[in-house]
Amino acid sequence: MRPLWVRYGRFTTCTPTFGGAMAEDGRGLEIDGVSKRYGEVTALADMTFTVAPGELFGFVGSNGAGKTTTMRIALGVLAADAGEVRLGGRPVDLEVRRRIGYMPEERGLYPKMKVGAQLAYLAELHGLMRADARAAVARWTERLDIAHRVDDAVESLSLGNQQRVQLAAALVHDPDVLVLDEPFSGLDPVAVDVMSDVLAEKRSEGVPVIFSSHQLDLVERICDRVGIVVAGRMSAVGTVEELRHAGAVQVEVHAPQAPPGWVDAVPGARVVQETDGRTLVELGPDGDDQALLAAALRTGPVHSFTRRRPSLTELFREVVSA
Numbered sequence: 001m002r003p004l005w006v007r008y009g010r011f012t013t014c015t016p017t018f019g020g021a022m023a024e025d026g027r028g029l030e031i032d033g034v035s036k037r038y039g040e041v042t043a044l045a046d047m048t049f050t051v052a053p054g055e056l057f058g059f060v061g062s063n064g065a066g067k068t069t070t071m072r073i074a075l076g077v078l079a080a081d082a083g084e085v086r087l088g089g090r091p092v093d094l095e096v097r098r099r100i101g102y103m104p105e106e107r108g109l110y111p112k113m114k115v116g117a118q119l120a121y122l123a124e125l126h127g128l129m130r131a132d133a134r135a136a137v138a139r140w141t142e143r144l145d146i147a148h149r150v151d152d153a154v155e156s157l158s159l160g161n162q163q164r165v166q167l168a169a170a171l172v173h174d175p176d177v178l179v180l181d182e183p184f185s186g187l188d189p190v191a192v193d194v195m196s197d198v199l200a201e202k203r204s205e206g207v208p209v210i211f212s213s214h215q216l217d218l219v220e221r222i223c224d225r226v227g228i229v230v231a232g233r234m235s236a237v238g239t240v241e242e243l244r245h246a247g248a249v250q251v252e253v254h255a256p257q258a259p260p261g262w263v264d265a266v267p268g269a270r271v272v273q274e275t276d277g278r279t280l281v282e283l284g285p286d287g288d289d290q291a292l293l294a295a296a297l298r299t300g301p302v303h304s305f306t307r308r309r310p311s312l313t314e315l316f317r318e319v320v321s322a
């Protein structure tokens, strides 16, 4: 059967040509040397990373860094100038695309269509038989706690519930990979938990899951790996622990009698913040925490001396301002 492209609101999809789990060969989703320009603007420059099967990957970066462009190219609705996207080792073509579950940043639902009918329509577009589509809609609307709204028009739902419908739309065809553009934005804490649980469930099924977000505390909490994008390139990638250990060591010192400037004499040490006898010090590669402790003790009593690693938010600031 020849794939047929269908415009669905702002969501484009195609009719099925075959089934099969393409992410199961251990290679997952590969973004390989992808570049994209919009006129004079370089949106992506050699963007490269992978999302393994069963991995929850957080895609973070400043506004305009290139996250949405990467995701659109991964889905195949936008063409790259160079590079390739593969799923399970296979370049993303029309057939592979229908195995992707995509949640676009600008949500793409028909406002006046009923929730249940809309989801069933989408599931059928992705190749499910009518009865299977209805069963999938029942399962996902139940799971996402919107089953009581299936006969309501999408526009009558709150924005958060519309977002749950949008997630259901990405899931009803049991995709081999999930690509979600800011799925958590605007959700209340309960909805955040529901969304996190669903993503974790898909991960446990071996699905590669990538989502973009500006909620770094959430990304730090739930993701297996994180990629920080700066100006269209992957600037840092790894587990949060790996990124934190690659960052500078910080030490919080509580020495109430220490005068301003007490850190200046310690080689490789830099004051990040100083308030009420508490000093946050960053140690460079040549910094020595014992020399810092000795300097603190010379000022008087030291009530606490704690080594800490930067949070993802601090790392993010460091990476984007480098």
Ligand SMILES: Nc1ncnc2c1ncn2[C@@H]1O[C@H](COP(=O)(O)OP(=O)(O)OP(=O)(O)O)[C@@H](O)[C@H]1O
Pocket (backbone or CB within 6 Å): 038, 041, 042, 043, 061, 062, 063, 064, 065, 066, 067, 068, 069, 070, 105
């Ligand atoms: N259709 C377009 N025409 C021209 N420039 C575009 C277009 N879409 C994106 N850009 C530019 O490409 C760059 C990357 O944009 P993109 O939307 O991918 O970033 P983002 O990381 O998703 O940002 P945000 O966090 O704000 O959603 C930006 O400089 C943006 O202005």
